[in-house]
Amino acid sequence: MINLNAGFKIGCDRFPGIGTRGRAMVPKEAFSAFDPRPSVRAVSWSALKAACLCLSGEVQARRDGQTVTVKLSSGSLASSTCTDTGSVWNTSGNVVRPYVLLIAEAALLGSHHELKARWAALLEALKDGGVMSWPLGEAALVRLSNRDAIKNAMYAVVDTLYFLLKTQGLPRPDSGQTPLDSAEYLHTPLLYGQAVQTAGAADLGDEARLMRRAAYGVRALLIGPTGCGKTELGKRVALSIGARLCKVSGRPGLEDRDMIGGVAPTPSGVRWLDGPLARALRSAQGGERTVLLIDELMRLDPYHRNLLVGALDELSAAEVRAVLGRDVADGRYYTLELPGSDAGTGGGNEVLCAPVSLLSVVCTTNMGGRYVQAGHLDPALLRRFELTLFVSSLTEAQIMPAYERVAGPQVAHVAYALEVASRSMTAEHGQSLAEPINTGVTLNYLAEVAALMAAGMHVTGALRAALDVTVVPFCCEIGEDGLPDVAARQSLSVTLERLLRDQSARAA
Secondary structure, three states: OOOOHHHHOOOOOOOOOOOOOOOOEOOHHHOOOOOOOOOOOEOOHHHHHHHHHHHOOOEEEEEEOOEEEEEEOOOOEEEEEEEOOEEEEEOOOOOOHHHHHHHHHHHHHOOOHHHHHHHHHHHHHHHHOOOOOOOOOHHHHHHHOOOHHHHHHHHHHHHHHHHHHHHHHOOOOEOOOOOOOOOOOOOHHHHHOOOOOOOOOOOOOHHHHHHHHHOOOOEEEEEOOOOOOHHHHHHHHHHHOOOEEEEEEOOOOOOHHHHOEEEEEEOOEEEEEEOHHHHHHHHHHOOOOEEEEEEOHHHOOHHHHHHHHHHOOOEEHHHHHHHHOOOOOOOEEEEEEOOOOOHHHOOOOOEEEEEHHHEEEEEEEOOOOOOOOOOOOOHHHHOOOOEEEEOOOOOHHHHHHHHHHHHOHHHHHHHHHHHHHHOOOEHHHOOOEOOOOOHHHHHHHHHHHHHHHHOOOOHHHHHHHHHHHHOHHHHOOEOOOOOEOHHHHHHHHHHHHHHHHHHHHHHO
16 A cells, blocks of 8 residues: 655655755745645655656656556566556555656656646756756766756656645555566656657667666676777766766786775775775665776686676575665665675675666676687676677777877878778788777877877878887787888888878869
């Protein structure tokens, strides 16, 4: 049975501009028409939490006729069927889920005119506040909650939600039947005022795939040659979803303190200091959407990769309660026991507990015999990745802005054309290059060209002169005499000259 009173007791940390718990009062100008009496009334924290869950991407939604179904990040399912003869809820819950269902009804069915209008006004206020993409990261929502226009719009939504549930939700019967889950929740964008997705028309690019899943927490492995943009892809995803980024770079000899953390002297005495893994779990434990980026996974020692096998195990809420000896909300969790340290240092065998929905783990690696690696990828670790993406080179549209910032459009287009040409000039294509040019090498090449131009050299001369100290050492086999292969160097030089002639002909 729905408990309206419980909503005033639970608290909500997701929108501190209004408050987090206790009594926060709704301003009169935000009063709902469902109860226009000029009485003093408090914010329902469960209504506020429901709105924040929807905005933060922790609710997926779909519509089947007059039935809307929502799936929360905890895995909970609820649905509502609205007809002319009456409405029925299925597993609507008793504190937060009823409010989520009301928002879904307004956004997907167009019902509840006041809520629909006030929800649209809240989305508009967020857009005016600088929101460019959805769903909205929790950290961004916390920051935006202090802006008056956004705060006032949220007051209005919360007041309408409470009185709408009180007047129209409480009389509804609940069948108690669990709705059917689905692989597709194509109507979720309607919660953000966007167009419905089309089945089968989703963007299947690496970035789009990763972005969709990272909004709900994902474990992903990005595989590709050096310089193809794997690390930058992980960073872009973190920034796009408003997540905190914690990063560790794999290398042989990495110590526990570089991965997990350890006891170290500080100005205030000996204390436990979190490493990237502990920082990531602690951040998500505190309610902040977080991305842990582990670069060069296969350069980690097998010991630390085995540590990840355990750290990426999902536990149910019941299992976590047994481990911690205290209550936690329903859902799935990662746990990490900090290695032994005495209680005075702040570690003290503390167990961190992070919701799976708030923590994405993105690992990058090169594969193949040409790369230095510490052993093989353990199947036990590989199976813990929900997505494995084979990342190819960035497209011209993706990389050109970065290239142009280094040396300008004219030079950038020549360098990119040389990079593309080099991909078919390697030994596997019967040609002389040992390696093709990658993004990192091109950036080094452009930086040297820019430096030579700044020193007074003409652009074509700079492009020629920079080749030998940036591109040639990477792409050409180094012989026993310590010098690059003559044929490979010549092929690069000839290709560059052809590209310069082509550019000159286009300019003419």
